[in-house]
Amino acid sequence: MKLKTLQETFHHALDGDYDSREVDHFFFMVCEYYFNFKRITLALEPDYSISETEAIPVLDALESLKRHEPIQYVLKSTEFYGMEFQVNNSVLIPRPETEELVAWIIESELGQTTKPLRILDIGTGSGCIAISLAKKFNNAEVYAVDVSEDALAVATQNAKHNKVDVNFIHADILSVETYKNAHFKLPFDVIVSNPPYVRDLEKLQMKANVLDHEPHLALFVEDHDPLKFYKAITKLAKDNLVNDGLLFFEINEFLGDEMVDLLKAHTFTHVELRQDMFKRNRMIKGIKEL
Ligand SMILES: C[S@@+](CC[C@H](N)C(=O)[O-])C[C@H]1O[C@@H](n2cnc3c(N)ncnc32)[C@H](O)[C@@H]1O
Incomplete structure (x- = not known):
């Protein structure tokens, strides 16, 4: 089968659900993943032929994309901070705005x-x-904490793959008992978190690829207490950061003012809200002072 025929099959199946450039992007990513072709090879050699056996995983990937599975899950990998x-x-x-949070910490x-x-x-x-x-x-x-053992298994693999040491700990951050028993060495110089922050009212605007495929445990929080993770973590940070220690959060863009109030109420100083590249309030930083 010629590459260009395969590309047409992608368009035939996905145009309508995705815009045409996005479909090309998926096609290139899938070919790069399975055949290690560079995009330029695909563009310059549309008549290049692959065997029916070689086409099988590509067509399987297409089926997953038809079900709105995110391309990163289909290819089982993504890039973050290089x-x-x-x-x-x-x-x-991992999202680009979280890369911006990491960049802020590093800078x-x-x-x-x-x-x-x-x-x-x-x-x-x-x-x-x-x-x-x-x-x-x-x-x-x-140190890195999660309540999901499945997530920790993925994170452990990623640390190994990227050749760094991270102490992964299974704990529920909403339960004081579990993190009291966690084997942290205290205090911390930096605490950072991107906890669940999507409310029901924002769920309605979510696309099927997120809503039907990404873990709800990672995304959603009840409408009646949307800052519950932030409250628990800010308290933990107040008690366990060194003097001058830094607290960083990724936040819900609609709850910036509430987050400023929360950090100030816990005596954090130099509280700073930051916008992401789309000019939305998506990050906050505070300094612990005794
Ligand atoms: C928004 S995701 C962030 C994942 C990752 N840090 C990132 O930025 O891409 C939130 C994470 O919090 C974890 N989580 C949810 N409830 C938790 C709890 N009670 N204690 C600890 N972790 C929790 C979820 O499993 C999920 O991995």
Whole structure:
């Protein structure tokens, strides 16, 4: 089968559900993954033929895409902060705005320090935040917590794949008992979290690829207490950060003011909201002062 015929099969099956450029992008990604073709090869050699056996995984991938499975789950991998991460449907697919949060941490006052650091990432999922920080700060001892054992298995693989050490811990951050028993070495210099923050009212706007495939445990929080993770983590941070320690969160863009109030109420200073590349309030930082 010629590559161009295969590409037409993709368009025939997916145009309508996705825009045409996105369909080409999927096709290129799938071919790159299965045949290690570079995009340019595909563009320059549309008459290149592959055997029926070679076409099987590509057509299987197409079936998954028809069911709106995200391309990252179909290919079982994604890129975050220049590194490759394995993903499956027990972990959230790392997002570009989370890369911006990691960049903020790296550019902060910590970027210059050579002193030993202790960092905690809460709700680590694929491990993307913890692993990126461990890669950047080789002076850091990094801890990462998740309530999902399946997510921790993926994160552990990702740390190994990216050749960094992270101490992964199974704990429920909403239960004081579980994290009291966790084997953290205290205190921390930095606590960071991207916890679940999507409310029911925002669920309605979500696309099928997110809603039907990504883990609800990673996404949703009840409408009546949308800051419940942030409250628990801010309290934990107040009690377990060094003086001058930093707290960073990714946040719900509609709850920026509430988050500023929460951090200030816990005596964090220099509280700063930051917008992502789409000009939405998506990150916050505070400094613990005694
Ligand atoms: C929004 S995802 C973030 C994943 C990853 N840090 C990222 O930025 O891509 C939230 C994570 O919090 C975890 N989580 C949910 N409830 C939790 C709890 N009670 N205690 C600890 N982790 C929890 C989920 O399993 C999920 O991995």
